[in-house]
Amino acid sequence: MNILRMISTLWLVMFSLISFANGEAQSYIANVGVQSNLEGLKRVKQNLVAPPFLPEHQQKYSGKPRIIEMEMVIEEKEIEIEPGVFVQAMTFDGTNPGPMMVVHEGDYVELTLKNPKTNFLLHNIDFHAATGALGGGALTKIAPGEQVTLRFKADKPGTYVYHCAPGGLMVPYHVVSGMYGAIMILPKDGLKNNKGNSVSYDRAYYIGEQGWYIPRDNNGKYKRYPNAIVSMNDTLEVMRGLVPTHVTYNGKKGALTGANAMKAKVGETVLFIHSQANEDSRIHLIGGHGDLVWPGGSFRNTPMVDRETWHVSGGEAVSAIYTFKQPGLYAYLNHNLIQAFMLGGAAHVQVNGQWNNDLMEQVSKPRPIKH
Numbered sequence: 001m002n003i004l005r006m007i008s009t010l011w012l013v014m015f016s017l018i019s020f021a022n023g024e025a026q027s028y029i030a031n032v033g034v035q036s037n038l039e040g041l042k043r044v045k046q047n048l049v050a051p052p053f054l055p056e057h058q059q060k061y062s063g064k065p066r067i068i069e070m071e072m073v074i075e076e077k078e079i080e081i082e083p084g085v086f087v088q089a090m091t092f093d094g095t096n097p098g099p100m101m102v103v104h105e106g107d108y109v110e111l112t113l114k115n116p117k118t119n120f121l122l123h124n125i126d127f128h129a130a131t132g133a134l135g136g137g138a139l140t141k142i143a144p145g146e147q148v149t150l151r152f153k154a155d156k157p158g159t160y161v162y163h164c165a166p167g168g169l170m171v172p173y174h175v176v177s178g179m180y181g182a183i184m185i186l187p188k189d190g191l192k193n194n195k196g197n198s199v200s201y202d203r204a205y206y207i208g209e210q211g212w213y214i215p216r217d218n219n220g221k222y223k224r225y226p227n228a229i230v231s232m233n234d235t236l237e238v239m240r241g242l243v244p245t246h247v248t249y250n251g252k253k254g255a256l257t258g259a260n261a262m263k264a265k266v267g268e269t270v271l272f273i274h275s276q277a278n279e280d281s282r283i284h285l286i287g288g289h290g291d292l293v294w295p296g297g298s299f300r301n302t303p304m305v306d307r308e309t310w311h312v313s314g315g316e317a318v319s320a321i322y323t324f325k326q327p328g329l330y331a332y333l334n335h336n337l338i339q340a341f342m343l344g345g346a347a348h349v350q351v352n353g354q355w356n357n358d359l360m361e362q363v364s365k366p367r368p369i370k371h
Helices: 002-021 133-139 170-176 232-239 337-343
Strands: 042-045 066-082 085-092 100-104 108-115 146-153 158-163 180-186 203-212 246-249 262-265 269-276 281-286 290-294 304-307 309-312 316-323 328-334 346-352
Touching: 066 100, 066 246, 133 146, 158 269, 170 232, 180 203, 180 269, 180 316, 203 262, 246 337, 269 281, 269 309, 281 316, 304 309, 309 316, 328 337
Parallel strands: 042 066, 066 108, 100 180, 203 269, 262 346
Antiparallel strands: 066 085, 108 146, 158 180, 158 316, 203 246, 269 316, 281 309, 281 328, 290 304, 290 316, 328 346
16 A cells, blocks of 8 residues: 555656646747846845845835845755654745745846755745746746746735645645745835825734644654655645644744744834735734734735734735734734644744833732622
């Protein structure tokens, strides 16, 4: 039975390679009607960083469009999502989620994607922010040992998911194995509130929520595999149940809690960008609110105001802003509380500053009930 499963897995992998070798991408680059005109545009290299942080960027940019050059290396590797629980992950630049990219409306994103020969599988990248060719997925399929460069125009301001999408069952398998990230396309004149007035942020954090589907052995123990090919069939079987065994924020239970909590100060405005590549999520900041929440992540939408919980659909990256008014520890979580407390979908924000009794005060300390 194991041999049959291995043959089935190898067939799926070979099918993806064959479909690419047959020249699938050529249909997308024939009959070009409009040529790129990049004459005189400045090239700017963006150094990507690991989540929850964002690369250095301006909140407003009024100059000519630029070509923003980036590079990402695909890494297939084992990661430990909680003590003693391992997954064969597929990652962009070695992190789950992949790095946040930041550009401005009208800029060109020029990404060089590398698939080292040490990897086993075909990979690509599908940008939900891009137009045509399956979000670029049809033009970026690369086998181990190959690299490709894709350029697309960032013409829709907002926050968007990107993910691997090689075709067929390999699409959900790669996404569920951790291979997604997000890009933020800022309006040239910056963010606006519901009245059209400019708003800015003092800090920004990127949180990538991931559902994992980890097989168990006959004794109920989570299984461990040598690579992503061997784990595929067992993982697909768990995936068919549609119920994740674990939910992580940024690749590991507790990755954004305790000493790793996101930081802020009283009076600071923080931009939270939350992505979910597969399942839906409902984000809540305990003790705070979404002062402004851009529905669906689009900065062309009028932001919703004073949200207690905001929705992030599978395949979306949604942005929300909050100005902290009280110090202390805030829980940032999926308000599907089963996923938050039992599966791991939670983070913390540690806020420093002075307490405001006018907003909240303990009138008396706990004491015996008076009869």
